[in-house]
Each structure stands twice: as C-alpha cells, then as structure tokens.
Amino acid sequence: MAKGGMHNAKTENVEVVKGTVGAIVDYSTRVGKEETVAMQMAVEDFYNLTKQQLLLIVKNLRGEAVQATLAARHLINKKQVQAILGPRSWEETSSVAEVGNQYDIPVISFADSCPSWATDRWPFLIEASPSKNLQMKAVAAIVQSWGWRRVNVIYEDIDSYANDITPHLYDALQEIGAQISHLTALPSLVAATLFSKELEKLKSEQCRVFIVHVSFPLAVSLFHIAKEMEMMEQGYVWIVTDSITSLVHSMDFPTISSMQGVLGVKSYHHEKSLKYQEFYQRFPDKFGLKYPEEMSHEPGNSALEAYDAIWTVALAMERGNISHQHLLDKLSVVDFDGVSGKIQFLDKRLAPANVFQIINVIGRSYQELGFWSDGTGFSASLDDTAPTNVSMRILRQCLWPGGSRVTPRGWDIPTVANPLVIGVPNSSINHGFVIVEYDSLTKSYNFSGFSVDVFKETVKHLPYSLSYNFTSFGGTFDELVEQVHLKKFDAVVGDIAILSKRYANADFTQPHMDSGLVLIVPIHSKSNRGWLFLKPFTKTMWFLTAFINVYNGFVIWMIERNYYSELKGSPLNQIGILLWLAFATLFSLQGEKLHSNLSRMATLVWLFVALILTQSYTANLTSMLTVAKLEPKVANIETLRNSNAAIGYSIKGFVKNYLVDVLHFNPNNVRNISNLEECAEGLKTGEIAGALLDAPAAKFFLAKYCKSFMATGPTFKFGGYGYAFPKGSPLIPDIDEALLKVFESGALKDLDEKLTASEKCVENESDNETVSLSPSSFVVLFLFTGGTSTVALAIYVVHSKCNMDNSMAEHKRIWLLMLMVLKYWRNKKRRFSRKVSHVETPRDSPMQHTGQI
Structure with a gap:
C-alpha cells in the first residue's frame, strides 16, 4: 500500500x-x-x-x-x-x-x-x-417481516456462541412476539449420525424457520446433511449469522449448492x-x-x-x-x-457494528438484498435519501429454498408426526356446546356440540389438511388448559373461557362465541293495570273500530235527517248529533226509531259486528287480567348479596372465584351446581336464591325452563370462548383466519340456530303473554259492515236524486196546464167581448140581461 x-x-x-x-x-x-x-x-x-x-x-x-x-x-x-x-x-x-x-x-x-x-x-x-450482538436484532427483524411466530435455533455448544443466544437473540425475538420452538446445541466435533438425529427431531415438528449460529466448519456439515434430508426444499426457511456469511465468498460449489435460498446477516464495511x-x-x-x-x-x-x-x-x-x-x-x-x-x-x-448487510445465497455466490441498521430498519441502500422500513419487503425479492419466490408461511404439518391430539372437556355444564358420548359397541367416544362443530367447520377452511384426534378429559378447565403447557395435548377444543390466568399456559384463538356471567332467579307476578284496558286491541284495531263507528253514524244521520227536525240545526249541533248516533247504535238497538229501511239495514249489520268485537275484547281483557305478569324475585346481584342468600354457580371454577373475589359473596353462601336440573331444583325449593351461570349455560337453562325463571341484572363480561394452543403456536393465525371465513359464510349462524333449536321448554303452562287483537282477525267483518253502510248510503243518494227529478217534472206539468187554462179563458173572453160590442140591443130587451149573465 x-x-x-x-x-x-x-x-x-x-x-x-x-x-x-x-x-x-x-x-x-x-x-x-x-x-x-x-x-x-x-x-x-x-x-x-x-x-x-x-x-x-x-x-x-x-x-x-x-x-x-x-x-x-x-x-x-x-x-x-x-x-x-x-x-x-x-x-x-x-x-x-x-x-x-x-x-x-x-x-x-x-x-x-x-x-x-x-x-x-x-x-x-x-x-x-x-x-456483533446487534445482528440478533437484525435476525429478529427478518422474522418479524414475514410474520413468523416460532423459530428453531441451532447453535454451537461453546460459550462464544451460547452467549449470543442468551440473552441477545432471545430478547430480540421476545420484543417482536416470536418464540423459540426448539433450542438445539451442537458440539463442535459432532458425528454425521448426531446431525441426522437432531435434524430428524426438528423435521418432525411444525416449525420450519431455522436460525443457525455456528462456526463455518460446523455449518458446512450441517447444510450438507440438511440437503440430504430434504430440509432445503420449499417451505423451509434458513437464516444464518455473520460467523457463516463472513466466509460465504470462500465457499466451494458443493457447500454453496447445499445452501441455496439461505438468508444471511453479514457485517458491512464501507x-x-x-x-x-x-x-x-x-x-x-x-x-x-x-x-x-x-x-x-x-x-x-x-x-x-x-x-x-x-x-x-x-x-x-x-x-x-x-x-x-x-x-x-x-x-x-x-x-x-x-x-x-x-x-x-x-x-x-x-464500537459495535450497527449496520448489517442482508444477503441471499443464490447460484454460485450470493445476492445483496439490502441493509439493516439499528434504529432505522431495512433499506435498499445506505444513501441518506433511501427509504427505510421495519420490514424487509422493501428490499429485493428473495429466493427461498427449493427455488420458490413465494414466502414460506414458516411452518407446516410435520412429515413424520402423529395427528394433533386435541383435548375436549367432558364435564361441561353447557351440554349443547360440548357433547361427549361413549359408544359401548365401538368402545370409543363421540364428540359433538356447538364448539366442536365450529372447530370442525373451521378446519375445513384451512388452506391445508389438518389431521387431529379428539380425546376426552374429565378434570377442571384450568387443568385441561394446563395439559397444553405440559405438551400432553396439542390443543384444547370446547367452551373454554379465555381468562388472563390461562395465558400463562396457552395461547387462545379469537372467540367463537361471546360470553359473560348471567344471574338466573325465580319469577313472580306483579300487577300493572293502569292502561291494561287498551291492551286487548292493537292501536290499529282501535283506530279502525272508531273510524267504522263514526262512518256508520254518518250514514244513519244522512238517511234519517229528513225525518227528524232535531237532526237539523247549526254545524256544531249536527256534529254532536252525528257522534252520538255513531256510538249510541253500538250499545242499543234503535230500529223502531229509524224511518228508513236503509238506515235499519246498516245499523243491523253494524250491531252484529259490534257484538263480535265487544265479545272478543271482553274475552281478551279477561285473559290479560287473569294471567300473571313475570317479574324477578331478586332485582340484581347486589340485592342477592346484601340479603345474605345462597347463590349457585356452574362447575367452571373461575365463576366461584369471580363470586368471591370480585363480587364479594360470602364463600359459605356459594353452592356448586353440577347440571341444569340441579340448578332448577335448587331455585324451586329455595335452596339457592339465584344462580350465576355463564351465558351459554344460561341460554340453555332459560330455553328448557322457560316459565319459572328469568335472567336479571347486568351481564358480567369476560373474554368469550376460544380454542387453546401451545404458546406461540403457528396454527393460531391460520385458525383465526379460518374462523373469520366461518363467520362470514353464515355457517356460524346456522350452527347457532341449530344450538338454540336443540332445547325445548319442558314446562307445559300456557304462554305468559296474551297477544293483542289486530285488524287482521276482523278484516271480513269490517268489510261487511263498511260495505253495507256504503251501499245504503249510495241507494239513498240515488233515490233522493230520482225523487227530486220526478217532483220537478210534475210541478212543471201542473204549471203548464194552469197556464194553458188561463190562456184559453183569456182568449175566449176577448172574443166574446168583441162580438157583443158589434150587436145593438135595447136596454130592456131580454138579450141585454142574457149578455150580462
């Protein structure tokens, strides 16, 4: 230099x-x-x-x-x-x-x-x-970019590599919500058979994301064996650290070919x-x-x-x-x-390295995808103007193992594992939600019910085939969820309440049914008679009855007003008389006072209809007066607690804790209920004054005992019912997505209706509520009386017009006749007068007297 x-x-x-x-x-x-x-x-x-x-x-x-x-x-x-x-x-x-x-x-x-x-x-x-401890944050950022929830970590069993795993990688994964599924330590001098054995264990599990943090010589052997075991195929994800990527430029062809599709974090120098x-x-x-x-x-x-x-x-x-x-x-x-x-x-x-290069092993070398920097995230270049993002999706497209461009989901059904073992509670009080029946012929259990059926429907919407077997469990619900943590069950399906304390042992899917705690108490009657007299008829029925009544009164007034002087007078007086006629005919028969057959016909039909209406009103009102109105004997949970009365709870243990710890009931007043029949008997005998049941149990209880009990007070909400899986299970996102498809397809609605229809009321008393009568029950009668009155009115109008026309013609003929007579006599008188005036006669002559006559 x-x-x-x-x-x-x-x-x-x-x-x-x-x-x-x-x-x-x-x-x-x-x-x-x-x-x-x-x-x-x-x-x-x-x-x-x-x-x-x-x-x-x-x-x-x-x-x-x-x-x-x-x-x-x-x-x-x-x-x-x-x-x-x-x-x-x-x-x-x-x-x-x-x-x-x-x-x-x-x-x-x-x-x-x-x-x-x-x-x-x-x-x-x-x-x-x-x-290079910050490279573990870069690795975690890659995991977060693609939404992987669980990873397998393979590291070399020496202090220098173990110190990077804990706490750096573990903490980085915890920050993004990812879990380490398996932590595999490999000794520096390891035989190929041990490699195969460890990789076989990992292959048998669901997780398909592998983070490798070993020395370069160990990595060479590892990837050769992984390729032989077909673990470098589509669906797998391999991420390596700087101890391997720093020497990727020196790899021979057999080594580089066994690492196709591997992602790497590489130290960057300017x-x-x-x-x-x-x-x-x-x-x-x-x-x-x-x-x-x-x-x-x-x-x-x-x-x-x-x-x-x-x-x-x-x-x-x-x-x-x-x-x-x-x-x-x-x-x-x-x-x-x-x-x-x-x-x-x-x-x-x-100074620690805070910039790392993201590479992808492709062909005979590797491709530089971009960079990751502490504090800014991923970027395609290190220019100040280059955009940054917390996701590596802004980098170049990655080639995954198997030559696939499609991002692996990070997990798959194990190739050598048994079907999922799913625990189902057989001690549920919600009989319609979980039904476990033993078949003595096949010596096996049959599982059904709402929660089980929803799970079966959900599995149908998964993008892959999921094999599973249900297993009956007779312990408490807390113990059932704990079996997932102990890995005795791969999942739990049933009416499992989502509670905060259960998250310590498992993760839950989104609820397939909302839930809460409901107070069930006996009922008693309480009179409320202020406006009961209006209840026999609906509002429409009252209006139509009044209209027909007034209309009939109008028809009678029109027909009879010419016969009675009292039916005439001022407009205000006429309106009063019209209304009096309308309602008087409803309660008395006044046929002898009516002069027209038309008014008698309309009145007769209306009285017939009115008789039926009054009898129906009387019968319905009598029924309402005799039927008791249902009211709860206990208004709310506070009243029950203050009265120091006994209260029952379902077999689910968290309800008892809620009663004692949250609602502050005396533990001595709390009674366990094993089934719905025992609950009903206790409420009827007074052994318990009320029962706090979870919403599904209350729904079934009220459907079965529909006459004697009712829900009262507020509903105490909690997380609903979900399915439990191991912590960080990669199945949960897929199950949640499939559940949404079940909701949106309407299948959940059908199952819910089937659930409600499965219970019928065992009490045979008549219905507590009498239905008000509507016009639909009397439509023919209303048409009959209205039509009759209308016909009578029409005949009267036509007849009156004809009489008027005839009368006018008769008067006209009389006047013409009178005019003709008058005209004749007038003309005759004139002719006579002219004749007399031309004849001269003596005064005393007889003719003179005759003319005067």
Whole structure:
C-alpha cells in the first residue's frame, strides 16, 4: 500500500525496529489464512510509509484450542513480544488473556462475542473486533417481516456462541412476539449420525424457520446433511449469522449448492472508501500466491480486522520502546480510519457494528438484498435519501429454498408426526356446546356440540389438511388448559373461557362465541293495570273500530235527517248529533226509531259486528287480567348479596372465584351446581336464591325452563370462548383466519340456530303473554259492515236524486196546464167581448140581461 498509507508520519531514512508483535492463528482455516496475509500486508505497508520495521511472529494453533495458552507463553517468554493478536474464539481468547494479564502484555482479541465483564477481569485485554450482538436484532427483524411466530435455533455448544443466544437473540425475538420452538446445541466435533438425529427431531415438528449460529466448519456439515434430508426444499426457511456469511465468498460449489435460498446477516464495511478499495485490489494477488489451492481470493471481514489490528499496534508503538502499561494506554486511545471503518476504542472495546448487510445465497455466490441498521430498519441502500422500513419487503425479492419466490408461511404439518391430539372437556355444564358420548359397541367416544362443530367447520377452511384426534378429559378447565403447557395435548377444543390466568399456559384463538356471567332467579307476578284496558286491541284495531263507528253514524244521520227536525240545526249541533248516533247504535238497538229501511239495514249489520268485537275484547281483557305478569324475585346481584342468600354457580371454577373475589359473596353462601336440573331444583325449593351461570349455560337453562325463571341484572363480561394452543403456536393465525371465513359464510349462524333449536321448554303452562287483537282477525267483518253502510248510503243518494227529478217534472206539468187554462179563458173572453160590442140591443130587451149573465 505504497500510496495513501495509514499514517501521515514523516518518512525516516534510517530503519528503526518499532517492536515485536505476536499473532495466534489457525492456518487450517480460511480465516487464519486471510488473517496471516492481511497482517503481513499491514507490516509491509507500515514499513513502506514510515521506514520503521515491525516484527511479526505468527504461531499456528493447528486446529487445537488448547494450544492457545502454550502459544501465548512461548511468544512472551521466548520471543519477547510486546503485544499478542488473536485468536478468534472466546474460549481461546480467555486463555490468552489470562496469560497476557500475568505478564502485563496487551492482548488484542478478534473475538466478536466477549462478555461485558471480560475487560474488567483482564485489564490488558482489548477487543479489536466490533461486537456483533446487534445482528440478533437484525435476525429478529427478518422474522418479524414475514410474520413468523416460532423459530428453531441451532447453535454451537461453546460459550462464544451460547452467549449470543442468551440473552441477545432471545430478547430480540421476545420484543417482536416470536418464540423459540426448539433450542438445539451442537458440539463442535459432532458425528454425521448426531446431525441426522437432531435434524430428524426438528423435521418432525411444525416449525420450519431455522436460525443457525455456528462456526463455518460446523455449518458446512450441517447444510450438507440438511440437503440430504430434504430440509432445503420449499417451505423451509434458513437464516444464518455473520460467523457463516463472513466466509460465504470462500465457499466451494458443493457447500454453496447445499445452501441455496439461505438468508444471511453479514457485517458491512464501507466499501466505497479509498483505503478499502486499494486493499481489496491488492489482497487477491498476495493471497493467491500464498494459497493457490483456495478457490476464491477475495478478502473477508477477518482480513480487514487483522490488517487494522496491526496498524493499531504500530501506531501505538510509533514513539519507540515503551512500557507495557504505556503501550496499553496508547492502544486504548488510538483513533484512525482503517480499511474496515473507524478504529476508535471506548473502554477498550471497538464500537459495535450497527449496520448489517442482508444477503441471499443464490447460484454460485450470493445476492445483496439490502441493509439493516439499528434504529432505522431495512433499506435498499445506505444513501441518506433511501427509504427505510421495519420490514424487509422493501428490499429485493428473495429466493427461498427449493427455488420458490413465494414466502414460506414458516411452518407446516410435520412429515413424520402423529395427528394433533386435541383435548375436549367432558364435564361441561353447557351440554349443547360440548357433547361427549361413549359408544359401548365401538368402545370409543363421540364428540359433538356447538364448539366442536365450529372447530370442525373451521378446519375445513384451512388452506391445508389438518389431521387431529379428539380425546376426552374429565378434570377442571384450568387443568385441561394446563395439559397444553405440559405438551400432553396439542390443543384444547370446547367452551373454554379465555381468562388472563390461562395465558400463562396457552395461547387462545379469537372467540367463537361471546360470553359473560348471567344471574338466573325465580319469577313472580306483579300487577300493572293502569292502561291494561287498551291492551286487548292493537292501536290499529282501535283506530279502525272508531273510524267504522263514526262512518256508520254518518250514514244513519244522512238517511234519517229528513225525518227528524232535531237532526237539523247549526254545524256544531249536527256534529254532536252525528257522534252520538255513531256510538249510541253500538250499545242499543234503535230500529223502531229509524224511518228508513236503509238506515235499519246498516245499523243491523253494524250491531252484529259490534257484538263480535265487544265479545272478543271482553274475552281478551279477561285473559290479560287473569294471567300473571313475570317479574324477578331478586332485582340484581347486589340485592342477592346484601340479603345474605345462597347463590349457585356452574362447575367452571373461575365463576366461584369471580363470586368471591370480585363480587364479594360470602364463600359459605356459594353452592356448586353440577347440571341444569340441579340448578332448577335448587331455585324451586329455595335452596339457592339465584344462580350465576355463564351465558351459554344460561341460554340453555332459560330455553328448557322457560316459565319459572328469568335472567336479571347486568351481564358480567369476560373474554368469550376460544380454542387453546401451545404458546406461540403457528396454527393460531391460520385458525383465526379460518374462523373469520366461518363467520362470514353464515355457517356460524346456522350452527347457532341449530344450538338454540336443540332445547325445548319442558314446562307445559300456557304462554305468559296474551297477544293483542289486530285488524287482521276482523278484516271480513269490517268489510261487511263498511260495505253495507256504503251501499245504503249510495241507494239513498240515488233515490233522493230520482225523487227530486220526478217532483220537478210534475210541478212543471201542473204549471203548464194552469197556464194553458188561463190562456184559453183569456182568449175566449176577448172574443166574446168583441162580438157583443158589434150587436145593438135595447136596454130592456131580454138579450141585454142574457149578455150580462
């Protein structure tokens, strides 16, 4: 690195030996080979820039961790090194740190999982590799992105890997609501048969999401066997951490082919910096010359960290030979930009990595999907303008195992497991909800009822086939739910109340039936007679009766008004008489006072109808007066408690606790009820004054004993009835979605109607409520009387008009006749007068007298 060296110190012409540095690596691993080449490059670059020689002595572990302590002592005692670099694992680092602390020699560790107390115990320990604990949050973010609820974790059974699982991965998964289904620890030296055995166990379970946190050699063996067992096929999810992804560039073809579709979290270094690019260009040539057998010559994270570690020590030694303590102090305050990024220590620890690259193993290499940063989430790039999201769905499309582009749901029906064992309570008081019957012929149980039928219908709406077997359980409901936690049952189906205390043992689906606690008490009658006289008829019936009555009165008034002078007068007087006629005919027969046959006909029909109406009204009113009105003997739960009366409760234990702890009943006044018949008998005999039943039990009870008991007071709500599954079960989201389909399809409504129809009232008393009479019962009579009156009125109008016309014609003929007679006599008189005036006669003659006559 002749250009752009790591420090701007002045170049000296005289060669100076700065100091001696020891390194402990494992030549048998790719990491050890990259570290060796990178450290040698750093020594050369430092000399080319400063003309100061740094002696580097490398000790080989030969793949044996126990050699770390011997190598450290050899470097200190025989080679007089001033600082030791490496090794990689925490187990080896702790051994070397112990030796370095004894001789006051600084130890620069490459382990990325040192516990927080390490630098306090070994003051000469410096962590030169950034902690990658935050990568566990990145892994959890991937799990959250796709909605996976449970994961299997496979880790190497050594402290360095176990320390990352607890608490970092566990806490990260807890934050997103995910659970670790199985935690599998694999020893570093494991036989293939053990691999197969452990993977077979995981394959037999439902969970299909695997998080792998092991060393690279162990990962190679693991994925080879997983592929042979067909666990790298469609439906599986594999997520690996930096201990594997940091070497993905060096994988051979058999290894990379066994990991197709794997997602990985990889430490990220600022690859756009000039120092990184110069290092990246020169490294492959030097690495290829020294290790030509390696397929890939690209540098990994270990090479970058080793290169920067040499420069860290070289810069701390720049001013010549110094004491060990002084060297430690100088190492702690080193601050420069290395090829891996900013090199600055805080409390002897390099700043933790907070940016990780998300990769996807595809083909002969891997694809960079995007980035995850602590605090901002996922992004397609690290540009300030790039959008961020808590979900990795904004990144490039991922290729999953089996070559599928469809995101796996994270679980599946076990390939070798038995059908689900589902517990069903056989002690339910809600008989219609759970019915468990023993068949003596087949020597098996038959399971039915509303809750069971809803579950069967729900399973039909799942996108896959779910096999299961019901098993009867005779204990309490709390004990039944606890069986899920103890893994004796895979689920519980029945009228299981969703209670907060039961969440400690299981998770629940959404309720398939709302529920609550209802107070059932005996009934008694109480009179309320103020307006009872109006009840025999409906409002419409009263209105129609009054209308027909007034209409008939109008018809009679019209027909009879010409016969009575009292039917005439002022308009106000006429209205009063009309109304009197309307209602008088309803209560008395006045046919002898009526002059017209038409009015008699209308009155007769109306009296016939009125007789039927009054008799019907009287009968219905009598029935209402004799039937008792139902009222509860106890108004509410407070009245029952204050009276110190006994109260019953269903067999479900939480009801008793609710009565005592929440409603504050005296425990001595609380009675257990084993079935509905016992409840009814206790209420009738007065042994208990009321019963607090859950809503379904109350529904059945009131359907069966519909005449003697009723519900009163408020309903005390709780979570409803759901199905219980193990904590974090991946089945729950699918069951919830299928339940919604059952609700929306109307199947739940049909089952609920079937549930209600299954119970019939066993009490034979007549109905407590008498129905008011409506016009529909008398429509023919109303048409008969209304039609009769209308016909009478029409005949009267027509007849009156005819009489008027005839009378007018007769008068006209008389007047014409009179006019004709008058005209005749007038004309005759005129002719006679003219004749007499022309004849002369003596005064005394007889003719004169005759003319006068």
